[in-house]
Amino acid sequence: MGIQRKRTKGALSTLAVTAAIGVVTTTVSVTAVGTAAAVPAKLVQDYSCVFPLINADPIKITITADIPAEIQKGQATPAFEIDANTLVSSRAAQGLGLVGAKTLEGKATADVTVNTPSGPLSGIKVENDVAKGNIPSPPADFTVVAKGNAPSLTFDKTGDGSIDVNNISLHDMIARDANGKPVQLVTGKDTFDAACTLTSTDKTLHRFKVVDNDPTNPTNPTNPTNPTNPTSPTNPTSPTNPTNPTNPTNPTNPTNPTSPTTPTSPTDPTSPTNPTNPNPPIHLSYGLTGSSVIKAANGTAALAGGIEADFDLASGTYNADLTLNPTSGKFSILGFLPATAKIEFQQVGRTNGTLNTAGDLTTKSSMYVKLPEIAVFGIPLGGGTDCKTGTPADVNLASDGRFDPLGGGKLKGTYTLPPLKSCGAFNDILSAFTSGPGNTINMTLAKKG
Incomplete structure (x- = not known):
């Protein structure tokens, strides 16, 4: 049981992440025909990617899509579109600008897991193209928007499922100058690779249910039982005589208040430690x-x-x-x-x-x-x-x-x-x-x- 493997392995679970210095597009196909209405899905992830010249640099990706909360068992799902907005640092723009780069493009591969009712499908590598994007000058933080589409999936077991984005890697990236000529960030090569590490904890883009395609027949309601006859009320008991109140005890003499202790002198606050430089030379x-x-x-x-x-x-x-x-x-x-x-x-x-x-x-x-x-x-x-x-x-x-x-x-x-x-x-x-x-x-x- 599980997902019917009537397509290639790449179609069993699909999440394609594309990035331009962290420009990421993620695609996962779980949308179904005739199922519940789509609901907004959102995932924000932080990555640290190692680039030529600038070394490690952070990126932040916000992935959004409209995905149904329920998917019908045995029914193929059509492809759908996911948007990804990636925030790239001014440091990255500065580094690329120093070598004369004006645009960036390439490819990215996502490591994805689709958790199905039959078990997880992990280690899935999905490649996608990185669309050419402009590098701002003068350098500044900038956001790049990317989109992706996914192939179809079919589930043949009911239960809970989810889509996880585990990591991304950038490869065959090309930085181009104002004339469109590749800038060699690696000596002798027109392309470069950048390994990325997920630094945040959340990996789940969406959770969904696979439901049965045929509704079950409702069970017959049970016949109502006849009401029982009410019982006769019991005679009320006679009230008891109230007890005599006890004499109040004499109040004790109040104790003398203790003298307040002398407050201790406050200790000098410690100097804050210097944070590590987030952008080392x-x-x-x-x-x-x-x-x-x-x-x-x-x-x-x-x-x-x-x-x-x-x-x-x-x-x-x-x-x-x-x-x-x-x-x-x-x-x-x-x-x-x-x-x-x-x-x-x-x-x-x-x-x-x-x-x-x-x-x-x-x-x-x-x-x-x-x-x-x-x-x-x-x-x-x-x-x-x-x-x-x-x-x-x-x-x-x-x-x-x-x-x-x-x-x-x-x-x-x-x-x-x-x-x-x-x-x-x-x-x-x-x-x-x-x-x-x-x-x-x-x-x-x-x-x-």
Whole structure:
């Protein structure tokens, strides 16, 4: 007994959930012809889905449908429509906007259980398409509406039933830019997957009854019994004489009231604990290559290293640890004297900056530039462990074109090199041929991993 399996397994129970960053449509077919009128059904669920770039992010889905409370046994049910409104966070919109995404589409698979009078049908995987939806700019919380339809079911046993939504998974999702081109959220792939975990407790969309198609014949009513004759009333008993009232006892003397106790001093309230950050920064790691032109020395030094950044989606800002490897440069003093220098960098504080949804990246760094060795014609003229700029050099860079946080991009900028100190007997001469404004940097950041 149970559901007649005259259709494929996918038709035994159907609940299709579709989502665009949590945009979910759920479909389950239990509507019947000629049964009780449909009643509103509603299910609100919270999920946490792991997306590229932004990692875990919450979504809230509200599923509604008109489903009958009773379904006739043995009668096939037609398909019906379910609406699902999904609230997506501004954080998700911000993350997608950073990579230039304007729309999102794809597929989703729901894990569904239909509890039938014959027992549960569990582990049912139903796939559905995710309709293309717009991503708001500027970033904001937004709601996406989705719809779905379900195939037919037939029940051949009466009793109670219910429809449960256990979980969803998003796959083959495609984010597209303004020209309709897929944005690669995963390196080398036009699609991405997102695993979701149900974080709320309610799973039941609807409860229903499967009822017999043929009404039973009413039982014959029993004949009424003849009423019994009333009994003769009994004679009333004589009232008893009232007892004499007892003498009242003398009231006891009231006790003296006790002195009130001195109230204790209130304890100082404990400071509330800091809640965990619901939107932790996104960690981004890049390799760095490039070069810097020292204007006064008329030469170039190669740059290499890396940067480890913690990006706050809500504010569009980041803090980072910048590493620049030791390097060397070849210069031409006065335009004809060949010189070489070993160069090191000593960071002061952390690098910080901004990144917006237009792909505009800015960075601000401060560092001492150290010159442990300076030579002209191969003859050392200065340097040493203490040879460096007298003050930190402030280096401000900006993206050259759109910066992609999932891939990287190019940066450029200019800076002033402060005068040198502690570089030996020729410190002032060496400083005159190295320090000054108009120095340039061009570099490329490439995401690691």
